[in-house]
Amino acid sequence: MKKITSVTNQTIKDILQLKDKAVRKERQEFLLEGQHLILEAFRKGLVLILLGTSEALKHGAIQKHLDEAKEVFEISPSVAEKLSDVVTSQSIFAVCAMKKPAIDLDHNILLLDQLQDPGNLGTLIRSAASFNFKTIIASPNTIGFYNSKVLRSTQGNFFQVNLINEYLMKTINDLKNEDYIILGTSLHQHAKTLEKVKFDDKEKYALILGNENKGISPELLDMIDININVEMNDQVESLNAAIAGSIIMHKIYVEGE
Template sequence: MKITSVNNSLIEEILSLKETKMQKEKQSYIIEGIKMVNLALEKQVVETILVEKNLFEKYKHFLNVIEISDNVSKKLSDLKTNQGIFAVCKMQQKEDLDGNYLILDGIQDPGNLGTLIRSAFAFEFKNVICSNNCVSFYNPKVLRATQSNHFDLNLRNEDLSFFLDKLKQKNIIVVGTLLKEESNSLEKIKVNRIALILGNEGQGISKEISKKIDLNIKIKTNPDLESLNVAIAGSILMKDIYSMN
């Protein structure tokens, strides 16, 4: 099968998977690039592969491989220059994994979410749980920023208030970063598992969720610095917690 029209119904359906609503409805999302597609094949989450002619021979032995023209490739891609390969992937349904939790309350910037996912992988925060008003895990910019590390983590959207109550029942300490509250040292944490909460770029952690925090911590910085980007702050805190263990 070869598709040469950008108005093809299948292409239009695949393009719709860039929208959060359709991702949730179809439980699928689109990725692009040789590295990411190859990793998705290893993880066995690929439903359909779309490739230009120069790569078709390499991938034709997989099921559901479609050859596409250059103009279709440009339509599917979010990049000025693309590698001519895309895949539709099914979302992985994972239960909670052993390890710490990164809890994200209202993160809106795709680059921030992608960076935090990558850092979560680096520092073994194996569960990344977002509030329902976060940017999608499967936003193309988020996926690029993750550098494919999203395949190895438990990524879920949850009602954070209810979810944090469940974590507390498991004796998991909820750690937050409230600027106006008294802060403590990370060294006070003497537990095996931690849930680190980070808030929205502009508003911080919501009032409802801030009430769930057991321990408030701060990062020591130059006193003349107003604030750190949430992705940088979160990465530093995850690294510090990882180093303690």
């Protein structure tokens, strides 16, 4: 097993570049931190390089998968600190290959328009996995799926859905051709209350959630078939995007059973 003790090691420099969205896209690789996420990545066969301190690599669950990584490096605590994005690190990291993007046209789809909060995106990935939305398609200017905060907030559900970046005008036109019903969540358009919308398990739905501050882009509004408003106390102005989206996906899931 190779050892790396210096933060200026070229391998470490190359791995640190994966914290940049453009580099991740170019290499089609991303950096994971933490035992739970890394074990999920091993189960999907995505781990290319495993790095950890001597103590972290000795953990039984990790030990079982050492032979599955193309390369394994024992790193010093100082290198682990350099790689880490959290206050209390488990000192275990993996460089992983991105899954090839694929749209599941047999299930409901979540569309994200310029979402910027990593916590919101992480929550929505978990909810999509929970409520059988097999694909999430985000506009190119949405925060990256492989952002470290997004990855941590998904709690491993990240690997259960197809994650795609695409321009939503094109995507929605394609989905309409596949007989999807486009659902919107605009606060500035006439909307049906969620309680009054009935979902049919014989239909396919694509739900659009907009930017936390600006909402859904104007050019997408005319493409919406049904605009939905989630009922709530009238003293509250609006719901968090992740909460509203999760509530709607849950209702679609329940009524589609």
